[in-house]
Amino acid sequence: MINVEHLYKRFGKNEVLKDISIDIKQGEVVSVIGPSGSGKSTFLRCINLLETPTEGKISVAGVDLTDKNTNVTKAREKIGMVFQHFHLFPHLTVLENLTYAPLKVKRLSKAEAEEKALVLLDRVGLSDKKDSYPNSLSGGQKQRVAIARALAMEPDLMLFDEPTSALDPEMVKEVLDVMKDLAESGMTMLVVTHEMGFAREVADRVIFLDQGLLIEEGEPHAFFSQPKSERAKDFLDKIL
């Protein structure tokens, strides 16, 4: 599903990602962890080209995103993204947030878009909020709407950029539950997270980045109980 080959990203002289290569299969849930400043978010943002890679090749669902002739806007339709700070459209209602892209990008009819949006809102448990504006929602509710908004485009894979980091502790679970449910439904997911519980229980694979290098990857239980590298060991000692 995702194929990354020798990805480099530099901001000026600052090398943020160094020679990252990885393959992610359809239906796989991969957690990206690492200390802050390790390049995890930048890595994630390269996958849908919110950051332009300096070097390397990224293909998603067989489409080479780094090819100059690829219509990136078109390719992004199939890549859902959830942000740390939600980024819901504040001037649109919850329902309009969900139907906007399907209406304007996929050109669905209003009835069809709304029908699908209502199913998704029900799935994230927010049917009763469909006519509310984002600013009247709690953080957890906003993030669930943001997930539903991304799903409304029926993506092939979902990127999560620290989806619970901006939430109050009591709201983390409601968002993780939605993500867990999504993982179980077979969605391909790439999740940058500080939630080690999620990485351990839900992810099929964990990749550990530090200072722009992919240090270690592996099955979560093995990784958390017996990390192979010193740096991963240090990191886990600090946070667990």
Next chain:
Amino acid sequence: MNLDWSQIVPYIPFMLEGIWVTLQFVIVSIVIGFIIGTVLALFKIGSMKPLRIFADFYTSMFRGTPLILQLMIIYLAVPQLTGYDISPFLSAILAFGLNSSAYVSEIIRAGISAVDKGQTEAAMALGVPYRQMMIDIILPQALKNILPALMNEFITLTKESAIVSTIGYLDLMRRGQVVGANLYRPFEPLLFIGLIYWGLVMVLSLMGKWVEGRLSKGD
């Protein structure tokens, strides 16, 4: 102090007609200024360097010279250069529209920059094309932020419109002067049209408040 309001009574319809004359070209100028201003703002934030340079140059030129000079140049220089006898109305909407667009473009540019960058990213991640994103997501939010500044610009334009009286256009201001000259009593007619300008600006402010209220429904 001897004020005699009865003398201006026969001239009141003549002066009131000036409201429509003034409004007519103020409205057209606002629309022109807003459209061109939006386009210039998009040039300024866009990625095409020549357009950015053009928009910056345009703004510095129209902000850096007196409005009355721009009006004179359009009204007097166009016939001299092209032989086309430009009407006062056309000169007025051109001068005011082009001048206003320079200010409006700065206001809108600032408004767009103030919209959270995450909004752009969210729209991009959904596969929304740039144009569509600007129209549906960014500009509505920018507009809400800049409405007070924009209203201020429209109010300024309404008042500054009195400058067209200098090219003999029979707007509100000019009519006040004409009546004053006829009666040899400038005070009453000038005070009268002053009240009308004030009323116009009040109506404009109220409209602005109303629009602001409607746009803030998401808060």
